[in-house]
Amino acid sequence: MSTDDYLPPKVWTWDKESGGRFANINRPISGATHDKELPVGAHPLQLYSLATPNGVKVTVMLEELLALGHSGAEYDAWLIRIGDGEQFGSGFVGVNPNSKIPALLDRSGPKPIRVFESGAILQYLAEKFGAFLPTEASARAECLSWLFWQMGSAPYLGGGFGHFYAYAPSKIEYAINRFAMEVKRQLDVLDKQLAANEYIAGSEYTIADMAIWPWYGGLVKGWLYESAEFLSVQEYQHVQRWANLIGERPAVKRGRKVNRVFGELSDQLHERHDAADFETRTQDKLAAGK
Numbered sequence: 001m002s003t004d005d006y007l008p009p010k011v012w013t014w015d016k017e018s019g020g021r022f023a024n025i026n027r028p029i030s031g032a033t034h035d036k037e038l039p040v041g042a043h044p045l046q047l048y049s050l051a052t053p054n055g056v057k058v059t060v061m062l063e064e065l066l067a068l069g070h071s072g073a074e075y076d077a078w079l080i081r082i083g084d085g086e087q088f089g090s091g092f093v094g095v096n097p098n099s100k101i102p103a104l105l106d107r108s109g110p111k112p113i114r115v116f117e118s119g120a121i122l123q124y125l126a127e128k129f130g131a132f133l134p135t136e137a138s139a140r141a142e143c144l145s146w147l148f149w150q151m152g153s154a155p156y157l158g159g160g161f162g163h164f165y166a167y168a169p170s171k172i173e174y175a176i177n178r179f180a181m182e183v184k185r186q187l188d189v190l191d192k193q194l195a196a197n198e199y200i201a202g203s204e205y206t207i208a209d210m211a212i213w214p215w216y217g218g219l220v221k222g223w224l225y226e227s228a229e230f231l232s233v234q235e236y237q238h239v240q241r242w243a244n245l246i247g248e249r250p251a252v253k254r255g256r257k258v259n260r261v262f263g264e265l266s267d268q269l270h271e272r273h274d275a276a277d278f279e280t281r282t283q284d285k286l287a288a289g290k
């Protein structure tokens with residue numbers, strides 16, 4: 001069907017053939033499609049995720065906490081293959097009724113605590129360990145404002161721009177224009193903020209940087225949607241400076257590898273159960289039968 005002659009019907013019905021990447025996992029209903037328990041490892045924190053920008057936020061935070069010496073942040077990271085519908089297993093839906101990665105189960109107390117939504121997970125971990133979230137009122141408000149800015153803005157980047165520029169079955173000029181405009185506006189917001197501040201929320205590295213970097217840092221480094229030239233990302237010099245600064249952090253380099261099933265094989269650590277897994281990749285050990 002051409003995009004020009006589509007007339008919405010009176011009542012929307014589910015067109016299973018609507019096409020586009022991810023069409024096989026999109027449904028207008030929530031809940032589990034099948035029974036499947038989640039695996040549980042030895043550590044207090046159980047993470048169920050995939051190394052998309054939303055997933056990377058949390059693995060970076062956990063690696064940063066461990067680098068600071070918070071041994072209570074040891075975690076098992078289990079892979080959820082969203083392309084195969086694993087987010088619709090009953091166990092996963094129990095941890096996140098919204099069926100999206102990342103989801104965290106904190107088993108350190110008498111009763112497991114579930115946390116879903118990457119921003120909520122970052123805030124939960126920051127408060128639990130007293131790290132990467134300033135305690136002084138105005139610095140804390142600034143950090144949380146940028147954290148929530150990310151939660152509200154990235155859907156325009158991923159679900160809006162990325163979807164219509166890279167994934168939709170046809171290129172719709174109106175949609176691409178609308179979301180390219182918004183994403184460039186967002187990059188300009190960040191560029192101005194980072195012209196005056198070393199990090200997103202001021203002079204300190206915080207969970208706001210961890211939330212924003214995988215999306216907007218990735219965008220200006222050309223990792224998302226093959227859109228760097230289209231969006232002229234080199235123009236955002238302060239975002240570029242910050243993207244490189246964050247990307248050089250050892251914990252960020254480690255966090256990016258966890259639950260990664262795409263890109264260079266040497267950058268993929270499908271599951272993470274121990275710091276040593278970064279030296280001997282889990283999938284290699286599995287392949288060797290160890």
Ligand SMILES: N[C@@H](CCC(=O)N[C@@H](CS)C(=O)NCC(=O)O)C(=O)O
Nearest residue numbers: 025052054082100101102117118119
């Ligand atoms: N606002 C959520 C978004 C999470 C999200 O969209 N996750 C995607 C991967 S990046 C997902 O699990 N998609 C699976 C699906 O939509 O079925 C968060 O920040 O945690």
